[in-house]
Amino acid sequence: MDLRIIGQMAVSGALMGLVYALIAYGFQLTYATSRSLNFGQGELVMVSAFVALTFTDLGLPYGLMVPCALLFGALAGLAVERAAVRLALQQKSEGWIMLTIILGLFLLSASENLWGRDDRPFPTPIPSEAIRVLGIEVTPLELSVAVGALAVMGLIELFKRATLQGKAFEAVSADPEAAELMGISSRRTVMLSYGFSGAVAALAGILVSPITTVGPTMGAVLVLKAFSVAVVAGLDSGFGVVVVGMALGALESLASFYLGSGWREAPGLVLLITTLAARPYGLFGRAIIRKV
Amino acid sequence: MVLRSLSSLALVLAVLPLTGADTVKIALTGPFSGGSAPMGLSMRDGARLAIAEINAAGGIQVGKARLRIEVLERDDEAKNERGALIAQELSSMPDLAGVLGSVNTGVVMAGDKHFQEKGITKIITPAAGSQSMTQWSQAGVRDLSIFRFAAHDGIQSSMVVAEAQRRGFEKVALLFDSTNYGVSGRDDLVREIAAQGGKLKVVAAEKFNIGDKDMTAQLLKAKSGGAQAVLIWGIGPELAAVANGMAKLGLKVPLIGGWTLSMSNFIDNAGRNGNGTLMPQTFIEEPINPRVKAFIDNFHRTYKVTRMASPVSAAQGYDAVLIFAAAVRQAQSTDTHRIKEALEDLKEPVKGVIATWVHPYSRWDPNREETHEAFRKEQTVMGMVQDGRVVFGNPADRERLARSDKPVPPSAPSKVRKTR
Numbered sequence: 001m002d003l004r005i006i007g008q009m010a011v012s013g014a015l016m017g018l019v020y021a022l023i024a025y026g027f028q029l030t031y032a033t034s035r036s037l038n039f040g041q042g043e044l045v046m047v048s049a050f051v052a053l054t055f056t057d058l059g060l061p062y063g064l065m066v067p068c069a070l071l072f073g074a075l076a077g078l079a080v081e082r083a084a085v086r087l088a089l090q091q092k093s094e095g096w097i098m099l100t101i102i103l104g105l106f107l108l109s110a111s112e113n114l115w116g117r118d119d120r121p122f123p124t125p126i127p128s129e130a131i132r133v134l135g136i137e138v139t140p141l142e143l144s145v146a147v148g149a150l151a152v153m154g155l156i157e158l159f160k161r162a163t164l165q166g167k168a169f170e171a172v173s174a175d176p177e178a179a180e181l182m183g184i185s186s187r188r189t190v191m192l193s194y195g196f197s198g199a200v201a202a203l204a205g206i207l208v209s210p211i212t213t214v215g216p217t218m219g220a221v222l223v224l225k226a227f228s229v230a231v232v233a234g235l236d237s238g239f240g241v242v243v244v245g246m247a248l249g250a251l252e253s254l255a256s257f258y259l260g261s262g263w264r265e266a267p268g269l270v271l272l273i274t275t276l277a278a279r280p281y282g283l284f285g286r287a288i289i290r291k292v
Numbered sequence: 293m294v295l296r297s298l299s300s301l302a303l304v305l306a307v308l309p310l311t312g313a314d315t316v317k318i319a320l321t322g323p324f325s326g327g328s329a330p331m332g333l334s335m336r337d338g339a340r341l342a343i344a345e346i347n348a349a350g351g352i353q354v355g356k357a358r359l360r361i362e363v364l365e366r367d368d369e370a371k372n373e374r375g376a377l378i379a380q381e382l383s384s385m386p387d388l389a390g391v392l393g394s395v396n397t398g399v400v401m402a403g404d405k406h407f408q409e410k411g412i413t414k415i416i417t418p419a420a421g422s423q424s425m426t427q428w429s430q431a432g433v434r435d436l437s438i439f440r441f442a443a444h445d446g447i448q449s450s451m452v453v454a455e456a457q458r459r460g461f462e463k464v465a466l467l468f469d470s471t472n473y474g475v476s477g478r479d480d481l482v483r484e485i486a487a488q489g490g491k492l493k494v495v496a497a498e499k500f501n502i503g504d505k506d507m508t509a510q511l512l513k514a515k516s517g518g519a520q521a522v523l524i525w526g527i528g529p530e531l532a533a534v535a536n537g538m539a540k541l542g543l544k545v546p547l548i549g550g551w552t553l554s555m556s557n558f559i560d561n562a563g564r565n566g567n568g569t570l571m572p573q574t575f576i577e578e579p580i581n582p583r584v585k586a587f588i589d590n591f592h593r594t595y596k597v598t599r600m601a602s603p604v605s606a607a608q609g610y611d612a613v614l615i616f617a618a619a620v621r622q623a624q625s626t627d628t629h630r631i632k633e634a635l636e637d638l639k640e641p642v643k644g645v646i647a648t649w650v651h652p653y654s655r656w657d658p659n660r661e662e663t664h665e666a667f668r669k670e671q672t673v674m675g676m677v678q679d680g681r682v683v684f685g686n687p688a689d690r691e692r693l694a695r696s697d698k699p700v701p702p703s704a705p706s707k708v709r710k711t712r
Contacts, residue, residue: 117325212505256509
């Protein structure tokens with residue numbers, strides 16, 4: 001067994017796994033405050049990537065395109081909360097499941113009509129020539145995924161821990177009704193979480209598109225993996241999604257090499273089933289004790 | 293500017309659907325959206341140009357009438373099930389003269405049985421997968437209404453293997469997608485390697501799925517096996533992922549494969565990493581003689597582009613319509629069965645943009661698929677990706693084709709292709 005090959009496969013896979021982790025983190029942000037998820041998160045990644053590409057085509061420099069695309073993602077997240085989640089939460093129904101799925105399908109159709117169905121290259125100033133680290137080839141593009149994903153997750157975690165609004169986030173996450181009694185608007189906090197979640201989706205789109213190209217179906221594959229990562233890690237552990245995302249990416253690559261390329265999806269499935277059987281609240285999740 | 297607008301308007305008017313008895317109704321099918329769209333749209337646009345020219349000249353003379361071509365277009369989205377539905381719909385039309393198109397081998401296999409059942413004449417272009425035709429010879433079909441106008445994978449794989457051998461390689465890796473096209477291409481490559489003396493050793497045979505972007509595992513197997521070339525069968529976006537993956541892993545060996553490596557979504561997505569890639573082509577977008585120049589200029593002007601997304605598909609779509617129209621003229625009928633009989637014994641040479649076609653098909657013989665295949669090796673050259681375009685891989689081919697504006701020989705099969 002060649003250690004260099006194992007290292008190459010593990011590193012390449014783990015770097016890609018950070019994209020799963022970033023999208024999974026978007027799931028966590030909204031689940032923490034509202035116990036709801038945006039099942040159209042993949043489509044949000046895709047639409048944001050197309051919008052970012054359009055900004056670039058219009059001549060916006062990269063440094064300006066990124067904040068504009070993040071702003072678009074945040075606004076799109078807010079729109080999802082307003083259109084598909086708020087009413088269902090007010091009525092304490094699970095309607096948000098269907099509504100977010102439908103909204104995702106709508107975004108898919110709209111994108112196909114607006115931008116077509118072709119995969120398109122995503123220009124980036126980051127060079128794609130590989131560099132060799134300890135005999136392992138990595139590209140600056142892959143490293144940018146890692147740096148960008150970890151940076152934004154770190155910043156949001158810092159926001160949650162160090163600011164008053166961030167602490168409100170934690171309070172609503174722990175007990176929304178108690179938080180309301182303390183004068184914290186849970187509605188505004190849920191909106192904020194959806195805004196963050198949309199911005200995170202946009203960042204995932206910007207980071208991954210130069211590697212994967214931009215196309216209407218790009219979100220579907222990523223979001224399934226990301227959802228597995230969120231469930232396996234536990235829906236309340238930011239650290240967990242990073243570890244599980246990287247592990248899943250590495251396992252997929254290794255399975256693809258050693259078992260054959262047709263077995264690439266197997267580790268995710270095994271990991272999901274095993275975790276749900278042994279720790280239904282996730283590897284890094286906390287079991288909630290409910291008093292009756 | 294005004295002239296350009298007028299010519300665009302004329303084209304639109306010329307291909308607008310017409311109704312009535314004074315028309316020849318044909319259908320164009322293919323993926324006009326999705327990853328295979330560069331091929332489908334180019335084929336459609338090339339065909340539209342030929343149709344516009346025929347209609348602008350008054351149509352096809354049948355008896356005392358001049359019949360204009362009426363076009364139906366169907367987007368199969370490269371989906372097998374959608375292709376089957378379209379074929380069912382078209383084959384139920386009582387007045388359909390014929391069908392041209394299909395890009396994906398899986399779509400061809402899913403749909404063509406409906407055309408064959410109803411005896412609808414179909415010219416497959418540009419789908420090149422061997423199974424498109426071998427399915428009929430294997431089934432021992434005695435009378436076939438399906439023809440092909442593309443350099444099939446048998447021709448292409450033999451050229452790809454020969455190219456690897458010409459360069460003195462001994463070890464190669466095979467990469468292929470998991471569709472009917474990719475698997476059929478792999479089988480052709482393996483067969484050709486054996487047929488050409490088995491001098492090439494296959495150190496890795498790896499598949500990838502449509503939509504896969506990370507090819508590290510497959511390429512590492514090729515690299516660790518010491519592959520001196522990667523022979524590949526797939527379509528644009530995944531091919532680009534392979535080229536980019538090769539650059540990332542420092543696998544600096546030639547990428548040689550099927551004609552689809554000339555698709556714009558390979559060339560654009562691979563960028564500089566695609567330079568030097570080699571693939572068999574039936575048409576190179578270079579104005580090597582006046583006829584080719586006129587076609588290229590007309591295409592660019594009409595569709596306001598500076599490069600065809602898939603030149604092979606465009607040229608084949610154009611020539612296929614001319615051949616079909618010649619068959620209608622010879623049959624003196626819009627009846628699809630009589631057109632099929634005329635195609636099998638086409639007397640009039642057809643001056644196309646790829647070649648002048650003399651007797652491109654002959655009566656179907658299930659033991660010789662060449663009878664319904666128009667292309668031979670002589671009409672296929674090696675193309676090479678260079679700075680965003682496909683150029684001649686071998687400059688001698690450019691000289692040869694520039695000089696030869698004469699008809700290609702009749703289609704007496706030069707070599708019997710074994711039934712698979």
